[in-house]
Amino acid sequence: MSSTASPEIERVSGQPARAPRRFSFNVRQSGIYVAFALIIVLFSALTGGTLLQPENISNIIVQNSYVLILAIGMILVIIAGHIDLSAGSVVAVTGAVSAVLMVNLNVPWLPALLITLVVGALIGAWQGYWIAYFGIPAFIVTLAGMLVFRALTLTVLGNQGIGPFPDPIRTLSNGFTDGYLGNVGLGPLGGADLVSLLVGVLVVGGIAFSQWRARRGRMNYLQEVDPLPVFLLKTGGAGVVVLAVVVQLARFKNIPWVLVLLAALVLFYSLLTTRAVFGRRIYAIGGNLQAATLSGVKVKSVVFWIFVNMGVLSALAGVIFAGRLNQAGPTAGTSFELDAIAAAFIGGAAVQGGVGKVVGAITGGLIMAVINNGMSLIGAPSEQVMLVKGLVLLAAVAYDIWTKRRGGVAATR
Amino acid sequence: MTEFILTMDGIGKSFPGVRALADVRLAVRSGEIHAICGENGAGKSTLMKVLSGVYPHGSYDGEIAFDGQACEFGGIRDSEHRGIVIIHQELALCPQLSIAENIFLGNEQASRGLIDWNRTNHRAAELLDRVGLREPPVTPVGDLGVGKQQLVEIAKALSKEVRLLILDEPTAALGQDDSAHLLDLLRGLRADGVTSVIVSHKLNEVLAVADSITILRDGRTIETLDAHTDDVTEDRIIAGMVGRDLEHRFPPHEPKIGAEALRIEDWTVHSPTRRDHMVVDRANLVLRRGEIVGLAGLMGAGRTELAMSVFGRSYGRDISGRLVKDGRPIELRSVGEAIAHGIAYVTEDRKRYGLNLIEDVKRNISAAGLRKLARRGWVNENEEHRVAGRFRRDMNIKVPTVNAAVGTLSGGNQQKVVLSKWIFTDPDVLILDEPTRGIDVGAKYEIYSIINRLADEGKAVLVISSELPELLGLCDRVYALSAGRITGEVSRAEATQERLMQHMTRNQEQSP
Numbered sequence: 001m002s003s004t005a006s007p008e009i010e011r012v013s014g015q016p017a018r019a020p021r022r023f024s025f026n027v028r029q030s031g032i033y034v035a036f037a038l039i040i041v042l043f044s045a046l047t048g049g050t051l052l053q054p055e056n057i058s059n060i061i062v063q064n065s066y067v068l069i070l071a072i073g074m075i076l077v078i079i080a081g082h083i084d085l086s087a088g089s090v091v092a093v094t095g096a097v098s099a100v101l102m103v104n105l106n107v108p109w110l111p112a113l114l115i116t117l118v119v120g121a122l123i124g125a126w127q128g129y130w131i132a133y134f135g136i137p138a139f140i141v142t143l144a145g146m147l148v149f150r151a152l153t154l155t156v157l158g159n160q161g162i163g164p165f166p167d168p169i170r171t172l173s174n175g176f177t178d179g180y181l182g183n184v185g186l187g188p189l190g191g192a193d194l195v196s197l198l199v200g201v202l203v204v205g206g207i208a209f210s211q212w213r214a215r216r217g218r219m220n221y222l223q224e225v226d227p228l229p230v231f232l233l234k235t236g237g238a239g240v241v242v243l244a245v246v247v248q249l250a251r252f253k254n255i256p257w258v259l260v261l262l263a264a265l266v267l268f269y270s271l272l273t274t275r276a277v278f279g280r281r282i283y284a285i286g287g288n289l290q291a292a293t294l295s296g297v298k299v300k301s302v303v304f305w306i307f308v309n310m311g312v313l314s315a316l317a318g319v320i321f322a323g324r325l326n327q328a329g330p331t332a333g334t335s336f337e338l339d340a341i342a343a344a345f346i347g348g349a350a351v352q353g354g355v356g357k358v359v360g361a362i363t364g365g366l367i368m369a370v371i372n373n374g375m376s377l378i379g380a381p382s383e384q385v386m387l388v389k390g391l392v393l394l395a396a397v398a399y400d401i402w403t404k405r406r407g408g409v410a411a412t413r
Numbered sequence: 414m415t416e417f418i419l420t421m422d423g424i425g426k427s428f429p430g431v432r433a434l435a436d437v438r439l440a441v442r443s444g445e446i447h448a449i450c451g452e453n454g455a456g457k458s459t460l461m462k463v464l465s466g467v468y469p470h471g472s473y474d475g476e477i478a479f480d481g482q483a484c485e486f487g488g489i490r491d492s493e494h495r496g497i498v499i500i501h502q503e504l505a506l507c508p509q510l511s512i513a514e515n516i517f518l519g520n521e522q523a524s525r526g527l528i529d530w531n532r533t534n535h536r537a538a539e540l541l542d543r544v545g546l547r548e549p550p551v552t553p554v555g556d557l558g559v560g561k562q563q564l565v566e567i568a569k570a571l572s573k574e575v576r577l578l579i580l581d582e583p584t585a586a587l588g589q590d591d592s593a594h595l596l597d598l599l600r601g602l603r604a605d606g607v608t609s610v611i612v613s614h615k616l617n618e619v620l621a622v623a624d625s626i627t628i629l630r631d632g633r634t635i636e637t638l639d640a641h642t643d644d645v646t647e648d649r650i651i652a653g654m655v656g657r658d659l660e661h662r663f664p665p666h667e668p669k670i671g672a673e674a675l676r677i678e679d680w681t682v683h684s685p686t687r688r689d690h691m692v693v694d695r696a697n698l699v700l701r702r703g704e705i706v707g708l709a710g711l712m713g714a715g716r717t718e719l720a721m722s723v724f725g726r727s728y729g730r731d732i733s734g735r736l737v738k739d740g741r742p743i744e745l746r747s748v749g750e751a752i753a754h755g756i757a758y759v760t761e762d763r764k765r766y767g768l769n770l771i772e773d774v775k776r777n778i779s780a781a782g783l784r785k786l787a788r789r790g791w792v793n794e795n796e797e798h799r800v801a802g803r804f805r806r807d808m809n810i811k812v813p814t815v816n817a818a819v820g821t822l823s824g825g826n827q828q829k830v831v832l833s834k835w836i837f838t839d840p841d842v843l844i845l846d847e848p849t850r851g852i853d854v855g856a857k858y859e860i861y862s863i864i865n866r867l868a869d870e871g872k873a874v875l876v877i878s879s880e881l882p883e884l885l886g887l888c889d890r891v892y893a894l895s896a897g898r899i900t901g902e903v904s905r906a907e908a909t910q911e912r913l914m915q916h917m918t919r920n921q922e923q924s925p
Contacts, residue, residue: 221795221798221799223795223798224814274794275792275794276787277784277787277790278790280780280792283769283772284772287770291767291768291780292769292780293748294724294727294758295780295781295834296725296747296751296752296781298749350771354772355771
């Protein structure tokens with residue numbers, strides 16, 4: 001990410017080129033991924049390799065998909081300097097709405113799903129109005145929302161759940177892609193689904209191609225890029241990891257549909273936050289609200305739409321969670337918002353706003369997922385899991401503040 | 414020998430890149446009212462902060478003696494302990510707390526850890542009586558006007574057995590009656606043996622109340638006048654404040670003045686907090702292409718408020734008046750509309766209002782003109798990088814790469830980033846609010862050159878500055894603003910500091 005390739009460009013202003021700061025810079029950015037890798041290694045060892053078994057990898061993804069979806073919405077909210085405490089209750093109420101539509105009213109699944117997403121958008125618009133246009137802190141508005149939408153869930157559902165859900169919804173949240181082309185043998189690894197493997201190869205190819213194109217584009221603009229070996233190592237590394245996961249999934253039951261959905265969301269929101277004008281506005285608002293306002297950013301509108309987006313993603317998570325349990329329950333989604341918030345902060349978001357990445361939030365969510373999964377595999381009681389998750393959150397944010405202080409950025413604010 | 418209650422000798426104080434005070438002498442007689450006068454940035458407030466211990470001993474040069482004893486204050490508490498109390502321009506009161514609670518804040522009237530409310534309120538009432546404020550001690554301070562809050566501050570100072578009372582611009586925010594009352598109070602305290610030092614821009618008040626006047630300029634003591642024996646007039650003080658020497662600190666510039674770019678008519682702005690208070694009062698300004706116009710005014714005259722209210726109503730409420738851009742009337746209801754109409758405002762406080770310090774140089778430069786780099790909502794980051802690189806070269810922003818965080822840059826380079834941001838929006842009218850505040854001399858020259866270049870490109874430039882030499886050296890024409898009104902307009906040929914200062918200090922009553 002930092003300079004090495006063409007130092008002569010950096011001397012235009014007659015200033016001596018300074019030593020590249022790529023290592024100190026990268027420690028902060030990549031600390032989270034290193035931590036993730038270490039945690040995986042640790043729990044692989046503790047569980048005797050069970051953690052990385054095909055079935056277990058599949059489980060981790062499917063079991064945590066809804067929190068990861070919430071984490072994507074939450075990171076946008078947090079980058080803008082706000083918070084959403086109502087996500088869990090919105091998951092519950094939208095799950096209930098979808099159940100009423102699909103089970104009680106027999107609405108076909110696709111229109112029902114779309115209506116539910118619209119309900120989520122309306123909930124987001126409601127909260128976004130109070131936060132952006134009325135000026136109530138998000139903490140208060142969403143704390144109220146947490147109570148209100150839980151109350152609405154209970155009103156709709158009473159004390160019991162509604163189910164079962166139609167097959168397509170269950171497939172989306174719990175099912176796997178079909179093995180259209182059958183299995184192929186992978187030698188000692190046994191049989192694996194050909195379609196999943198092909199998809200994996202395609203994805204890796206896509207990553208490599210887009211990275212290469214981005215690199216060429218930057219070189220055409222005479223920007224500094226990683227030297228070729230570093231570039232190949234990074235891209236190759238990412239490809240190997242993706243391929244390894246896909247192979248393991250293909251050996252189990254193919255790629256879960258929810259992973260396809262998640263991958264699409266991560267891709268879209270990563271692009272949105274890094275490349276879209278709207279995404280840039282979010283960072284600008286979180287980094288310095290007044291400066292953003294005086295630069296012509298329509299702060300209220302941006303904040304409003306961030307919360308609408310959060311509502312839609314919460315509704316999506318609500319449907320998927322209900323579909324996975326095959327019923328919408330009154331206690332669904334309890335404390336999901338805290339998992340999503342923790343994922344965002346473990347993933348490198350700053351409490352003051354202005355900093356954070358979608359991929360970081362996903363990684364933060366996966367770190368907690370792996371801790372959850374690994375500890376339950378070794379038979380740790382739930383209070384220990386909670387304890388460790390709490391300490392990991394604290395350590396992650398402490399690390400972030402510590403590196404910032406060392407970097408001297410905090411002092412200038 | 415101890416005729417002087419306070420002597421400060423050889424005081425020097427430096428900030429990174431700026432020498433704020435150099436060899437300042439101040440001697441205050443016991444029991445007098447001593448005024449300190451000087452332009453904005455002359456070092457008055459810095460000197461008062463040195464005296465009161467805000468800047469602790471060791472962070473400045475020189476010696477302070479109070480009551481004949483050398484002082485080495487480590488903080489405000491040390492100076493207050495000796496009876497030196499400073500009342501800052503921005504009052505340090507808690508609006509939700511009562512008058513009595515504010516007076517005894519940090520000095521609570523307690524016995525065995527519990528506050529004695531009867532004693533608190535009784536003593537507060539005594540102090541209020543002394544300063545002539547007839548309000549129940551339990552009234553929340555937030556319910557009082559600024560003038561009365563000022564009196565609460567003085568009562569608070571009296572509660573600490575004050576011997577030397579320092580007031581920084583005490584009447585800046587006060588109306589005539591409140592000011593007169595305050596000055597009377599100071600005379601009363603003088604009769605009680607309290608020595609006062611007032612820092613003030615209002616020369617008529619200084620002349621009315623002060624026994625001695627010390628004049629600072631560019632961080633140095635120019636002279637100390639005895640108001641009773643020397644023949645002291647406002648003109649005499651102004652001459653001392655502005656000096657006569659204007660060095661060649663400005664790049665030469667031959668203006669090519671073109672058509673009218675922006676006309677501001679009958680512009681009136683009310684305070685967002687006090688609805689009846691007019692911050693800008695029927696101001697009329699004309700800006701022409703290729704012309705650099707200055708806006709002079711003392712602190713609180715409404716310069717920034719005028720600029721920000723024009724810039725898409727970023728400040729104020731109940732704004733009325735007309736804007737005419739290139740001969741056509743326009744409405745600017747938001748910053749976005751202002752940018753769209755080719756107006757740019759470069760803030761006086763770049764860290765708070767101008768920059769996203771945690772973000773890198775290129776994203777700060779592109780922040781206001783991002784749409785120009787985007788197609789269908791998607792940003793071309795390569796183009797963004799190229800644009801930022803171009804500004805880095807053109808503006809000589811000293812930074813190894815445009816990917817560096819802006820927070821790590823020096824003040825001058827940060828200012829160049831903010832300027833780049835606004836130049837990138839391709840404005841016709843640039844309003845520059847204190848464009849050289851807090852940056853070193855070399856960078857100032859660069860900024861002046863950039864401003865000249867912008868004017869030569871046919872842009873209309875309005876420069877707001879507290880430094881009169883800067884306005885005289887840079888501008889083709891200067892407006893003076895006092896209490897929200899344009900009180901004068903002076904062309905480059907006729908502009909002198911004395912003349913501007915007269916317009917700037919003109920009170921509302923005197924103006925037509």
